[in-house]
Amino acid sequence: MSAEVDAGSDAGTTCLAAAEVCDGDDDDCDGTADDGCPVPGPTGRGEGGDLDLIGATTTQAANTEFTLGCAVGEALVGIAGAAYESIDRLAIQCAPVTLARGISTPYQYLVAVGGATTSTAHGGTGGTAFASACPANMVVTGARAWVADTTTGRSIYGVQLRCSRLTVGAVGAHVLVPGDQPMELSRIGTGNAGLPPSPVDVACPTGRVMTGLTGWYGPWPLYDAFTTVNGLRPRCDEVTVELVAAG
Numbered sequence: 001m002s003a004e005v006d007a008g009s010d011a012g013t014t015c016l017a018a019a020e021v022c023d024g025d026d027d028d029c030d031g032t033a034d035d036g037c038p039v040p041g042p043t044g045r046g047e048g049g050d051l052d053l054i055g056a057t058t059t060q061a062a063n064t065e066f067t068l069g070c071a072v073g074e075a076l077v078g079i080a081g082a083a084y085e086s087i088d089r090l091a092i093q094c095a096p097v098t099l100a101r102g103i104s105t106p107y108q109y110l111v112a113v114g115g116a117t118t119s120t121a122h123g124g125t126g127g128t129a130f131a132s133a134c135p136a137n138m139v140v141t142g143a144r145a146w147v148a149d150t151t152t153g154r155s156i157y158g159v160q161l162r163c164s165r166l167t168v169g170a171v172g173a174h175v176l177v178p179g180d181q182p183m184e185l186s187r188i189g190t191g192n193a194g195l196p197p198s199p200v201d202v203a204c205p206t207g208r209v210m211t212g213l214t215g216w217y218g219p220w221p222l223y224d225a226f227t228t229v230n231g232l233r234p235r236c237d238e239v240t241v242e243l244v245a246a247g
Contacts, residue, residue, distance in 0.1 A: 022101075040099035040109065041242035043073035046175060048211065048237030051202040054145045055216070055231035056154040062218045063230055066122040069212030070094035075239055076140045076210040077113060078133030079161065081121050083189045085222075086157050087229040089123030090215060093133055097166065097176060099241045109243075111166040111176055113137045123217040124227030132185050134163035140210040141178045142203035143234060146187075148195045153221035155230040157197040158189035166209070166239070176239045177207045192222065204236035211237045 015029035022037035058065050070076055071094065078093035096114040116133065134140060142162035147154060163185065164178035191197050204210060216231035 039243070040101065043097055043099070043176075044240045044242065045072045045211070046238030046240045048208060048235060050214070051204070051234045051236060052200075053231060053233050054143075054200050054202065055147050055156045055229075056218075057216050057231050057233075060153045060216070060218065060230060063216040064122075064218060065214065065216050067212070067214045068092045068119045068122075069235070071096075073097060073239070074211070075113070075166075076212065077116050077138070077163075078131065078140070079159065079188070080118050080129075080131040080133075081123065081229075082125075082127030082129050084127045085190050085192045086127075086155050086220060087123070087159060087189050088125070088127030088227070089121045089217070090229045090232075091119045091121035092213065093118050093131075094211075095139075097139070097239050097241075099168070099176075109168045111137070111168065113139060113166075122215060123229045124220075126226050126228075130188050132159075132161055132188050134161070134185070135183070138163040138165050138183070139178075141182060141208075141236075142201070143210075144184075144187075145200050145202075145232065146189070146191055146197035147200050148192070148197035150195065150221045152224070153219075153230065155221050155228055156189070156232065157191040157195070158187050159232075160187040161185045162203070164209075168241075175207050176209075176241060178204075178209065195222070202234055208236035208238050210234050211239075 017029040081090040093116040095116040141164040146158035164182040220226040220228040
């Protein structure tokens with residue numbers, strides 16, 4: 001049975017005390033709304049690892065290794081740089097992942113992605129500038145690249161990102177996991193008509209998103225006066241969130 005509590009002479013109303021529900025109201029009439037209900041805390045990073053190699057590494061003559069990574073609590077949301085037939089130079093775009101309470105009762109948690117920042121680019125000076133980024137509130141969870149070999153080496157002749165929305169995983173785990181409907185962005189890099197490349201698909205394991213990559217740039221195998229990105233190895237990690245008690 002609910003108990004009537006005087007809400008104060010200014011209010012001129014009474015509060016019918018009931019069990020506290022996570023709905024934004026002071027249901028138990030103790031002066032604090034949602035006391036004891038969980039609220040989004042800081043985001044972090046869980047288990048992770050590298051995906052399969054795309055293209056060539058430093059075992060290919062004159063290639064130089066570079067590493068790009070998002071900060072803890074961030075996910076990869078796009079790439080930028082320059083490209084023509086191949087990928088001339090490459091940077092990554094990272095954005096913070098946050099959790100917000102919805103308006104349902106009890107609360108559902110909605111995952112939002114903040115504004116992106118772009119890393120330093122690595123590679124050569126040729127090509128046409130590009131930027132390929134996921135739509136709002138989506139992050140990168142996979143990619144397709146086109147790779148071709150010549151007698152002088154291997155290189156990447158196109159990249160296409162796969163983006164997904166995030167949802168909250170199993171209760172108690174608080175791991176942000178990709179949703180069910182990923183979308184593919186446009187391909188970057190046209191390829192070379194005389195050198196048909198083979199597609200290579202990589203995807204983050206269940207419950208992980210892309211958070212960075214290791215790359216290798218060096219002389220373009222078709223014409224060594226140009227420098228291109230000849231190899232990539234993306235990294236995937238869990239993005240986690242801590243739910244803390246309010247009040």
